[in-house]
Amino acid sequence: MEKAKVLDKNGNVVAEIALPEAVFAYPAKAHLVYEAAVSYLANQRRGSAATKTRAEVSGSNRKPWRQKGTGRARAGATRSPLWRHGGTTFGPQPRDYSSSLPQNAKRNALRSALAGKHSENRLLILDDVSLKTAKTKDAAALLKGLNVDSALVVDGGENKNLFQSLKNIPKVKGADWKQVNTHDVLKHRWLVIGRQAFVSLMEKLT
Numbered sequence: 001m002e003k004a005k006v007l008d009k010n011g012n013v014v015a016e017i018a019l020p021e022a023v024f025a026y027p028a029k030a031h032l033v034y035e036a037a038v039s040y041l042a043n044q045r046r047g048s049a050a051t052k053t054r055a056e057v058s059g060s061n062r063k064p065w066r067q068k069g070t071g072r073a074r075a076g077a078t079r080s081p082l083w084r085h086g087g088t089t090f091g092p093q094p095r096d097y098s099s100s101l102p103q104n105a106k107r108n109a110l111r112s113a114l115a116g117k118h119s120e121n122r123l124l125i126l127d128d129v130s131l132k133t134a135k136t137k138d139a140a141a142l143l144k145g146l147n148v149d150s151a152l153v154v155d156g157g158e159n160k161n162l163f164q165s166l167k168n169i170p171k172v173k174g175a176d177w178k179q180v181n182t183h184d185v186l187k188h189r190w191l192v193i194g195r196q197a198f199v200s201l202m203e204k205l206t
Contacts, residue, residue, distance in 0.1 A: 004118070006125050006195055010145045014127050017195065022206040024118050026111040033116075035101060036109035036182040042099040051091030054079045059086075106182070111205055113185040122190050129153065129194040131161040139165035143172065148190040154180055154201070155194040177201045 002024060006015040059079040067074050081089045101109075117123045124146060131138050139162065143151060150171040155162055163174035175184060177197040185191055193201070 004123065004125055006127050007146070008127055009129075009142055011147065017125060017198070019118065020202050020206045023111045023202060024115050026108070026115045028116060029108065029112045032105060032109045033112050033182055033186065036106055036113075037186060039099040039101050039106075040181050040183040042097050045097040047095045047097045049092040050094050051088040053089075053091070054081060054087030057085065057087045107205060109182045110180065110185070113182045114191070114205075117185060117191045124148070124190060124192045125195055125198050126192060127195050129155050129162055129192070130159055131165055134161040134164035136165055136168045139172075140169055143169070143192075146190075146192065148192065150188045151190040151192050152180075152184050152188040153192045155197045156200075159194070178204075 001021060002019045003016045004019050005013045006017050008014050054077070057079050059077070061077050061079070064075050064078055065072065075083075078086070080086045114123070126146075129142070131142070143149075143153075151173075153162065153166055153172065153174045154177050155174075157176035157178065163176075166172050166174040171188070173184060173188065177193070177200050180201060
């Protein structure tokens with residue numbers, strides 16, 4: 001079984017950890033990874049755009065003038081789409097953009113993405129990623145010590161100081177290991193993950 005190096009916050013090797021073959025020997029499946037990323041982005045869409053139809057705009061249903069004899073075009077209501085402040089014809093209405101993939105497909109896409117990060121030597125496993133305080137400069141110093149720029153930093157959800165510290169750093173995102181997804185792994189150049197979070201994620205994927 002292949003092994004990976006476990007680093008400290010300065011990038012020094014402190015231990016080794018086994019890489020499960022079920023995840024890191026998984027073949028690259030570009031289309032499956034693409035489908036998972038597209039599904040994730042579709043599920044982020046709110047679909048709340050809406051316009052008012054003639055039944056929803058304010059105004060009266062009274063006929064503005066009689067049908068014949070005035071010389072003007074016939075009109076049945078002031079809420080007609082032809083009138084100013086009238087309703088909109090065929091405008092957007094709230095809709096559901098959500099897309100779903102089978103759980104096995106999502107899991108396999110994530111395996112493929114993680115295997116790709118490892119093959120590119122852009123997977124960093126840290127022995128400890130905790131921070132004493134929730135300060136941006138502490139998180140920036142951590143990333144600088146590892147010499148990474150664009151990174152997805154993964155750890156347990158209880159590490160609130162870390163996630164709070166990462167919010168203001170461009171091209172960096174913090175994520176609970178339970179919520180790691182294919183899109184975020186692909187979007188960032190580096191994947192930085194705490195040792196315990198890595199073990200938990202591997203148990204979930206194997």
